[in-house]
Amino acid sequence: xxxxxxxxxxxxxxxxxxxxxxxxxxxxxxxxxxxxxxxxxxxxxxxxxxxxxxxxxxxxxxxxxxxxxxxxxxxxxxxxxxxxxxxxxxxxxxxxxxxxxxxxxxxxxxxxxxxxxxxxxxxxxxxxxxxxxxxxxxxxxxxxxxxxxxxxxxxxxxxxxxxxxxxxxxxxxxxxxxxxxxxxxxxxxxxxxxxxxxxxxxxxxxxxxxxxxxxxxxxxxxxxxxxxxxxxxxxxxxxxxxxxxxxxxxxxxxxxxxxxxxxxxxxxxxxxxxxxxxxxxxxxxxxxxxxxxxxxxxxxxxxxxxxxxxxxxxxxxxxxxxxxxxxxxxxxxxxxxxxxxxxxxxxxxxxxxxxxxxxxxxxxxxxxxxxxxxxxxxxxxxxxxxxxxxxxxxxxxxxxxxxxxxxxxxxxxxxxxxxxxxxxxxxxxxxxxxxxxxxxxxxxxxxxxxxxxxxxxxxxxxxxxxxxxxxxxxxxxxxxxxxxxxxxxxxxxxxxxxxxxxxxxxxxxxxxxxxxxxxxxxxxxxxxxxxxxxxxxxxxxxxxxxxxx
Numbered sequence: 001x002x003x004x005x006x007x008x009x010x011x012x013x014x015x016x017x018x019x020x021x022x023x024x025x026x027x028x029x030x031x032x033x034x035x036x037x038x039x040x041x042x043x044x045x046x047x048x049x050x051x052x053x054x055x056x057x058x059x060x061x062x063x064x065x066x067x068x069x070x071x072x073x074x075x076x077x078x079x080x081x082x083x084x085x086x087x088x089x090x091x092x093x094x095x096x097x098x099x100x101x102x103x104x105x106x107x108x109x110x111x112x113x114x115x116x117x118x119x120x121x122x123x124x125x126x127x128x129x130x131x132x133x134x135x136x137x138x139x140x141x142x143x144x145x146x147x148x149x150x151x152x153x154x155x156x157x158x159x160x161x162x163x164x165x166x167x168x169x170x171x172x173x174x175x176x177x178x179x180x181x182x183x184x185x186x187x188x189x190x191x192x193x194x195x196x197x198x199x200x201x202x203x204x205x206x207x208x209x210x211x212x213x214x215x216x217x218x219x220x221x222x223x224x225x226x227x228x229x230x231x232x233x234x235x236x237x238x239x240x241x242x243x244x245x246x247x248x249x250x251x252x253x254x255x256x257x258x259x260x261x262x263x264x265x266x267x268x269x270x271x272x273x274x275x276x277x278x279x280x281x282x283x284x285x286x287x288x289x290x291x292x293x294x295x296x297x298x299x300x301x302x303x304x305x306x307x308x309x310x311x312x313x314x315x316x317x318x319x320x321x322x323x324x325x326x327x328x329x330x331x332x333x334x335x336x337x338x339x340x341x342x343x344x345x346x347x348x349x350x351x352x353x354x355x356x357x358x359x360x361x362x363x364x365x366x367x368x369x370x371x372x373x374x375x376x377x378x379x380x381x382x383x384x385x386x387x388x389x390x391x392x393x394x395x396x397x398x399x400x401x402x403x404x405x406x407x408x409x410x411x412x413x414x415x416x417x418x419x420x421x422x423x424x425x426x427x428x429x430x431x432x433x434x435x436x437x438x439x440x441x442x443x444x445x446x447x448x449x450x451x452x453x454x455x456x457x458x459x460x461x462x463x464x465x466x467x468x469x470x471x472x473x474x475x476x477x478x479x480x481x482x483x484x485x486x487x488x489x490x491x492x493x494x495x496x497x498x499x500x501x502x503x504x505x506x507x508x509x510x511x512x513x514x515x516x517x518x519x520x521x522x523x524x525x526x527x528x529x530x531x532x533x534x535x536x537x538x539x540x541x542x543x544x545x546x547x548x549x
Contacts, residue, residue, distance in 0.1 A: 002510035003111050004483050005172055005490035007138040008078075013088040019130035020087050022051055022113075026064050029056035033099045034068035036239055037106050041066065045110055049129050050122035065091045066109075068102050075101075081174075082139035085109065087131045097139075100241040104172050108136060115513035118170070142443065144406055144458025145489035146175030146245070147482065149474075152182035152256070153281070154206075154465040155223035156474075162236050167518070169240040171486035176237055177245045177318065177460060180225075183255035183278040183286070187224045188246070188308070192300050193261065197224040200260035203277040209427050209467060211281040213538040217469070222277075230308045238313045245316045245370065246309050250298060251288040251354050252324030258286055264294055266328040266335065281466045283323045290329070290338045290350055295357060302358070306365060316385065317362055321355050322372035352378025359384045370406070373398070389414075389462065391549030392445045399448055399455040407443040408460040411546035413485060415478050416464045418541060424528050426476065427467035428539035431546040439484040439504055440496040461485045467539065472521040476532055479522035483511055 001010070030038035038055065046053045056065055074082050075097030083096040083105035094109060096102035110117050112131050147168055149156065156164075168176060180187045186200035202222035208215035225233070237244050255278045258265040265272035266289045278284060288294050305317065326347035329335040339350055352375070359369040359381035370385040373394025380386075385404040388395030395405040410417070410430070417430030443459035461482060468474045484504065493499050508525075515522050523532070 001112065001132065001134070002507040003108060003136075004504075004507055004511050005487040006493075006504075006507070007108070007136050008492060009138075010134055010136040013086060013133040013135050015133040016089045017133065019132050020089070020092055022049070022066075022092075022129040022131065023064070024051060025060070026051060026053060026066060027056040027060060028053050029065050029067045031067075031069035033070045034096075034102050036099060037068055037094075037102045040103065040239070041106060041109075045106075045113070045117055047121060048117045048119045049113070050125075050127070051129065063090055067091050067093045069093070069095045070098060070102060071095045078137065078139040081143075082137075083108075085112075085134070085136040085138075087112075087133045087135075089133070092131055100174075103169075103241045104138070104140075107170060107172055108138065110170070111514070115510065115517045118514045118517035140172065140490045141492055142456075142458030142489050144175050144460065145173045145486070146177050146406065146408075146458070146460035147173055147478075148177035148179055148247075148408070148460055148462040150179040150182070150463060150465045151187050152179060152185045152465075154469050155185065155187060155201075155221070156465075156471075157223065158225060158229045158233065160471055161225075161233050165233070165237050165240055165242055167482075167520070168242055170514075170518070171482060172490050173482075173486055174241060175243050175245060175458075175460065177247060177462075178233075179247045179318075181247070181249050181256065181320075182253045183284045184281075185222060185224075185277060186256045186260065188230060188248075188305070189224060189226050190301050190304050191227065192304065193297070195260040196257060196301075198260070200256040200277060203279050205279050206469075207280040207466075209534075209537040210429065210540040211466075212540065215537060216279075227304075227308055234309055234313055243316075244309060244314050245318050246305055246314060247318035247320060248298070248301060248305060249320030250358070251290070251294075251351060252322065253284065253320055254288050255284050255286045258288070261297070264288055264297060266332045268334050269328045269332045283325060285325045285327055287324050287328055288354075289332070290335055290354060298358070299361060302361070306367065311366055314367075316368050316370045318387070319355060319358055319369055319371045319375075321351070321375040322389070324351055324374070326351075349378045352380075355384075356381045376401075376403075385457070387460070391547070393549055395456065396445050396448060396452075399452040402455065404455050404457050406457050406460050407445075408462050410462070411548070412441040413438065413459070413461040414464065415461050415481055415485075416467065418539070419477075419481065419523055420527065421541075422527075423535075424533055425539075425541075426473070426528060426532060426534035427537050428541040429467060430540070431542045431544075433481070433546075435481055435484050435505075435508075436501050438481045439488065439501055440499055441485070441488050442496050443488065459485075459489050472532075475521035476523050476528070479515060479520050480508060480512070480525075483508065 080098040083101040094105040201224040262272035386398040418428040
């Protein structure tokens, strides 16, 4: 059946024919709680097939149905996202442990229909559609199966965000980590602080390639999402059973905010009024000042963020917390006075104080703070979670300290890293991470005890867009590797060395046809096409195998 991710188990259904035909009379019988899945089937699969898939009225013969149902038995056996697909002579049945489970089953049904079911309109009249008679039981290995997209370095328009949510859903990923702010741009409207987007969303030019490149794109760059755009994105994600994790970076990666409101910076060290939205890449020395004014400012920002991202779809709020240079704090009389006032041992504890403040603030409002693994330095507030990006070590330490963890080590699942050696890869960054490398990634460190491993919520692939100027560049870096990552996050795979990559490659043959139908500009197995290359634009390739840390 060439399914991706590979299901838990399947077996032939009792059959009187090889397949169950779908036609213009096929109706959808949606049980309680599955109405949204029925709507998705009509609007997405119905659009591709040309079949109306109308609601069942109960007046038909009853043997030409797609039946959707939530099952308490499946919830007990396979969990809320678990599901059973039964295709026999009587009906196509999608039963899930919850509405989310039924929706995941619908993604499998779409794959069973063939690659043309991934198009936006039918190819013509006379096409016959059918589903092979089978029984499939499936459930995810991890509850958190995510993708982070950086929209600060290069802005992604709203319609492309909606497209990304569709692509996540098609791969049974269920978390969209929305990296909204950084030195190079602030991308979300905050009504109480309008200059964040009036000033902070725009830069005069952009470094072309790695920061060591001497090339520039002299065209101004920017953009942001209005609050209604955000509400639309969150509602669309919810319909696809995807959680959204907004990220507002503090206290580092904040030059765009400081450019808009200079009082947020360390004004006793530098002239913050001279700062503009950063136009190059790397780690920036301009960080937030640890003042009461800064705390109140970001409390106002997070108040609006909580309104835009409701708790049912966004229980976690990401605060960044990574790569915060301490030089300005060391030289700032105000920062040093704050360290003495709080009885802290130094600048590392000052950053911890900053993060703890917002951990308590978010917890008081029913949300959980999550941040990059640097937030472990100096201690974390109870309930805070960690995105382990520098390797496994941060996640191991967090789990052993009783904190929940999302494993996203850059050496394995940073999809901005190059996919192959050689000069043909566009703007090559980092270590070579092939499709097979990603397929053999193991999110769960073996040194954790069973109790500690329970703190690993799941895993996430990260996409930083410094060298990805448009949709086609992001597509190229992400695919096909996201398909391998999705199987790692969902399927019950054996140990990395025992995984059947040849079988996965064979299944990818069909999956490439699905990606073609979806219009994804993936990296072909044979290497980049001529228009996917960027000759003469410097990257920063790292040679050899990545360190295992």
